Amino acid sequence: MKITIARLRSGTNYKEPLHDIMDSFYELYKRYMEENTQHTYGVYNFGWGFANRKKLDDIPDSDVIIIPSENEFTQHIKNFVDPRHKARSDEMVHQIGQHLSDKHVMIWRSDRADNEELYRNKTFKDQPIGKFSILVEMDIPGNIHGMKYHFITENYPAKLDETRDIDFVYWGTDKRKTTENVDSGDPRHKVFKQIYKEKKLSSYWIGKFSNIERNMKINRMVHILPYLTSGKGTLCFNWMSETATTSRYHEALACGLIPFVWHNYDINNSIVGDPWQRVSSVEELYEKYEELNTAKGDLWGQKIFEIEEEYKKHVLKSKDEYYELFKSRLDKLLEI
Numbered sequence: 001m002k003i004t005i006a007r008l009r010s011g012t013n014y015k016e017p018l019h020d021i022m023d024s025f026y027e028l029y030k031r032y033m034e035e036n037t038q039h040t041y042g043v044y045n046f047g048w049g050f051a052n053r054k055k056l057d058d059i060p061d062s063d064v065i066i067i068p069s070e071n072e073f074t075q076h077i078k079n080f081v082d083p084r085h086k087a088r089s090d091e092m093v094h095q096i097g098q099h100l101s102d103k104h105v106m107i108w109r110s111d112r113a114d115n116e117e118l119y120r121n122k123t124f125k126d127q128p129i130g131k132f133s134i135l136v137e138m139d140i141p142g143n144i145h146g147m148k149y150h151f152i153t154e155n156y157p158a159k160l161d162e163t164r165d166i167d168f169v170y171w172g173t174d175k176r177k178t179t180e181n182v183d184s185g186d187p188r189h190k191v192f193k194q195i196y197k198e199k200k201l202s203s204y205w206i207g208k209f210s211n212i213e214r215n216m217k218i219n220r221m222v223h224i225l226p227y228l229t230s231g232k233g234t235l236c237f238n239w240m241s242e243t244a245t246t247s248r249y250h251e252a253l254a255c256g257l258i259p260f261v262w263h264n265y266d267i268n269n270s271i272v273g274d275p276w277q278r279v280s281s282v283e284e285l286y287e288k289y290e291e292l293n294t295a296k297g298d299l300w301g302q303k304i305f306e307i308e309e310e311y312k313k314h315v316l317k318s319k320d321e322y323y324e325l326f327k328s329r330l331d332k333l334l335e336i
Helices: 022-033 072-076 083-096 115-123 146-153 188-198 221-228 246-253 284-292 299-314 319-334
Strands: 002-006 010-016 040-044 046-047 063-069 104-109 129-138 166-172 203-208 231-234 258-262
Touching: 002 231, 010 022, 022 063, 022 129, 022 146, 022 319, 040 258, 072 115, 104 115, 104 146, 104 319, 129 319, 146 221, 146 246, 146 319, 188 203, 188 284, 203 221, 221 231, 221 246, 231 246, 246 258, 246 299, 258 299, 284 299
Parallel strands: 002 040, 002 063, 010 046, 063 104, 104 129, 166 203, 166 231, 231 258
Antiparallel strands: none
16 A cells, blocks of 8 residues: 555654654554555645655555644634644645545544544545544553653653652643534643642643643743643543543653542543542642642652553553554554
8 A cells, every 4th residue: 555644734844752742653654654665655734753745746646644632623713723733734635635536544543632523524524535533542552642651751751759840741732622612621721720829739830721820831832841740740531432532641740740630530440550640630640749749758759669660561552562553553453
């Protein structure tokens, strides 16, 4: 087959981990290409260690178009992105869409809102797509983003013996709106507002939020690590599925942050190792911090050690194991 990886919006020049949200997928796919020479490989708006090519020449004769997708849904929320940037990328997306009627489009998904309905009815509206499949981060047991734990700990190991002066760190967005520009029902914007307004915890905000003055725009992981490794804890949320897990849990543990989880996050406890981590209100979160701050000895250090050991024992896999699971799933999807 000819397989082309295509970035629809922002371009990517992939060199190494910790520079892209989708780096877990990219790192595994890079090895897949090296070991599976029976296929040929193309790129659009993507480069492997060189400038991303925004040329369509690999699209028309490809059998499979792989679209890495971490936040396509935000393109369809009113005023979430700069309209000028969206107009330019929409024009190129439309050109790609003209070639998809006989293609297998495969989405590599790192946000549950980026689904088949979104791509068929909004992104490629009125443009037919041949086959459609999705490789979801959770298709890999424990979540493909366990790779991020390896990336961070191998390059920037957390120093748990250093003083951490930020109670709560959050990086990302608040998922307040849907693509229909109505309230999503996701609680995190209310949770964040309460933490921010009440100031019972020192906090640091990285990303894009409602009613919060952020400390820093969202940036590459390598650039925000100094702030994450200065914190004590964070909160993990999911939306659209109570069984879902996210990359934040893996990133937090790698940075020495206690990954508190909101309400029914990972309701099956596929990665959450200690019921103590689970909170259902901001007040309950405050109580956890009060417990950490008033306990004799280093309870924070003890908790992060216990949670991380449980994670290493029952969740984390080696990079080779992640690759074999990724390869198996990718090969199965390619056979559709």
